[in-house]
Amino acid sequence: MTVTAISASTRMVKKTHRTLSSPWATIGAIIIAAVWTLPTFGLFVSSFRPATSITTTGWWTFFSDPQVTLSNYSQTLDFVSSGITITQTLWNSLTITIPAAVFPIVLALLVAYALAWIDFRGRHVVFVAIFALQIVPLQMLLVPLLKMYTGGVTAFGAQIFPGFAANSLGSGFAQVWITHTMSALPLATFMLHNALATIPGEVMEAAQIDGAGHGQIFLRLALPLAMPTIASYAIFQFLWVWNDLLIATIFTSGSNAPITKILADLSGKYGQQWYLLTAGTFLAIIVPLIVFFALQRFFVRGLLAGATKG
Amino acid sequence: MAKRFITYGIVGVAVASMALAGCSQSPSGSPSTTGSAPQIVTIYGTPTGNEGTQWEASWKAWAAANNITIQYTGDQNFTTNISTKIQGNALPDIAVFPQPGLMKSVIETGKVQQLDATTLATVKQNFSTDWQSYGTVSGQQYAVPLDASAKGYIWYSPAAFTAWGVTVPTTWADLMTLTDTIQQKTGQPVWCAGFNSGDASGWPGTDQLAEYVLSASGGQVYDQWVSGDVKFTDQPIADAFTAMGKILLDPKYVNAGFGDVASINSTAFGDVANALADGTCAMTNQATFLEASFATAKTASGATPTVGPTGDVWAFMMPPVAGTPSVVGGGDFAVAFTNSPAVQQVMNYLASGDYANSLITVPDATFITANKGVDVTKETDPLLAQAITTLKDPTTTFRFGAGDSMPSVVQQAWWKGTVDWINGVDQGTVLAQIQKSWADA
Numbered sequence: 001m002t003v004t005a006i007s008a009s010t011r012m013v014k015k016t017h018r019t020l021s022s023p024w025a026t027i028g029a030i031i032i033a034a035v036w037t038l039p040t041f042g043l044f045v046s047s048f049r050p051a052t053s054i055t056t057t058g059w060w061t062f063f064s065d066p067q068v069t070l071s072n073y074s075q076t077l078d079f080v081s082s083g084i085t086i087t088q089t090l091w092n093s094l095t096i097t098i099p100a101a102v103f104p105i106v107l108a109l110l111v112a113y114a115l116a117w118i119d120f121r122g123r124h125v126v127f128v129a130i131f132a133l134q135i136v137p138l139q140m141l142l143v144p145l146l147k148m149y150t151g152g153v154t155a156f157g158a159q160i161f162p163g164f165a166a167n168s169l170g171s172g173f174a175q176v177w178i179t180h181t182m183s184a185l186p187l188a189t190f191m192l193h194n195a196l197a198t199i200p201g202e203v204m205e206a207a208q209i210d211g212a213g214h215g216q217i218f219l220r221l222a223l224p225l226a227m228p229t230i231a232s233y234a235i236f237q238f239l240w241v242w243n244d245l246l247i248a249t250i251f252t253s254g255s256n257a258p259i260t261k262i263l264a265d266l267s268g269k270y271g272q273q274w275y276l277l278t279a280g281t282f283l284a285i286i287v288p289l290i291v292f293f294a295l296q297r298f299f300v301r302g303l304l305a306g307a308t309k310g
Numbered sequence: 311m312a313k314r315f316i317t318y319g320i321v322g323v324a325v326a327s328m329a330l331a332g333c334s335q336s337p338s339g340s341p342s343t344t345g346s347a348p349q350i351v352t353i354y355g356t357p358t359g360n361e362g363t364q365w366e367a368s369w370k371a372w373a374a375a376n377n378i379t380i381q382y383t384g385d386q387n388f389t390t391n392i393s394t395k396i397q398g399n400a401l402p403d404i405a406v407f408p409q410p411g412l413m414k415s416v417i418e419t420g421k422v423q424q425l426d427a428t429t430l431a432t433v434k435q436n437f438s439t440d441w442q443s444y445g446t447v448s449g450q451q452y453a454v455p456l457d458a459s460a461k462g463y464i465w466y467s468p469a470a471f472t473a474w475g476v477t478v479p480t481t482w483a484d485l486m487t488l489t490d491t492i493q494q495k496t497g498q499p500v501w502c503a504g505f506n507s508g509d510a511s512g513w514p515g516t517d518q519l520a521e522y523v524l525s526a527s528g529g530q531v532y533d534q535w536v537s538g539d540v541k542f543t544d545q546p547i548a549d550a551f552t553a554m555g556k557i558l559l560d561p562k563y564v565n566a567g568f569g570d571v572a573s574i575n576s577t578a579f580g581d582v583a584n585a586l587a588d589g590t591c592a593m594t595n596q597a598t599f600l601e602a603s604f605a606t607a608k609t610a611s612g613a614t615p616t617v618g619p620t621g622d623v624w625a626f627m628m629p630p631v632a633g634t635p636s637v638v639g640g641g642d643f644a645v646a647f648t649n650s651p652a653v654q655q656v657m658n659y660l661a662s663g664d665y666a667n668s669l670i671t672v673p674d675a676t677f678i679t680a681n682k683g684v685d686v687t688k689e690t691d692p693l694l695a696q697a698i699t700t701l702k703d704p705t706t707t708f709r710f711g712a713g714d715s716m717p718s719v720v721q722q723a724w725w726k727g728t729v730d731w732i733n734g735v736d737q738g739t740v741l742a743q744i745q746k747s748w749a750d751a
Contacts, residue, residue: 052584083366250391268361271579275606
């Protein structure tokens, strides 16, 4: 980078800083934040209102006629669907989400490192091909994946994978983990590749001269430097898996269902209990909120780290 | 240092979860069928939550007594997900279909087992030929009718009717006169309706229309209409729309307690129970299951409404437009994808009179059945007892909900058409639009 380029970018930063900290920008930001939060706030207020009030009047009437009850929460906690309660689905969700966030990151890190720092023929083609896989819509995967899980995989007369137990109840969480991992890999590889590729080549060379092999470079150098991106991608993946309903309903059954499934059931067959969704939603967002706030500082850094190069 | 800790942490978790993945498969291996271990039968169906739990309760005692564990999975998106599961060969032992149209197309895939001889005999003994026919494809019987629902009930307040000095109408013409009388007495809209139901918004309207068509034109026209031979644009159907429109599109008569005509589309169909309970709405046309919604409703004085002939709310059957009484209803049907002895045992039980009795006596539930082996005296709820008696009565013309029996593209077009119709789109346009969907069926 030349001196002029640095001073130009410093000027840009200063200008942006001024623009964003002007009082008008602050007022604008506050208004946007308020409008953005209003529906959630309404939902929150509603969750403490009696069922009859929720179904007959808007949440704002709470302020003229404050009636507070915890019955929505207690009803939601007592709610049983397909034999499980919302607390059990919370555990199921964690059981699904944590491995489904860890697997793609671990696999994608290895792939991304190889694509970024091991020089082999055609690595750019492989990288673009993996990235391009993102355009395959998830819905198209459902039937082929189910066939694979139930029937196994046979290639050239040899059985590679025997398939899971005959009915969909038998296979625990493995189907969901594998499906989430598969669908996450293209984006994970792309983001982590970009993060690893930004490591200056001199640093890598220095490590090699000092006698570090690829394994050591990966663990001691690449991994710590990519940590902000790993954390931000972990949040993305965690939230995406946590909020997933489609894969969960197709690939889990009975008592393995995650919290999104019971939220969908909460309103009842004829939707007559939709007022319970207010409380259910708030129970369901506790975990994502904890994850988000715990990893927030990585999140902002990671967004920038993945986006800019050089 | 902290970073290295995180690094090793992630690697550690990764290893641990992979080990976990390995473990999770071992207990899932084939459940042992030897000795006294219960046999596992999986059932996949639509009801979730309380309805699902009540369903499970209906077979629980029998299953325990017969050393069978029934694992039930309820899925609100059953109708879309079952197709994916069938294509992917991820089949439950038994699936319970909420509509015969979809079920027949699934039977045609050839993956459904025919009923075994014992179950077939039980079905033939306990169900009318109408009910049997819903599960018959190419002369073979595949399905066991599980439960039923009767639509076309008009909910009202007995106390309010007494106060207004009016009585329950016996013909459609009487009903229209009654509507006008109440409107003049109160000066308010008489009827309330709610068509909002997520992806399926509009279905309550299609039910009401089907009831009118069956009542006014009879079973033969109805059957031809369901099979597509009578078009939506034909006179009997257009007449039914016009007749329904005299109530549903008239701002003088709707939408009591909610707003103008268009508010029908934004009102969740179960919410009409509130307006009916607190007295703002005089009448609403809805199935027996509206009863479930009264549990959370409040009367004008703040109490939970009682349901009964002298209670706060009660219902009468939609009066016949012409001729004899008719009922448009629904029902759930069980089909088996595997033919193990345990599955056959469960199927046979579901067809039996014992199961029907167990079903209608599930506490707090509102199940009814068309099973002839049922003992109506066991039903404590008068409305449900009346519905069961009507279903069992051989003089009643019973037909399945027209939409549920039509191809699902037509049903969806009809739902959407009903919503458009309420929003003020011209009737001719709506009917032509719905009819056009037959081309894709």
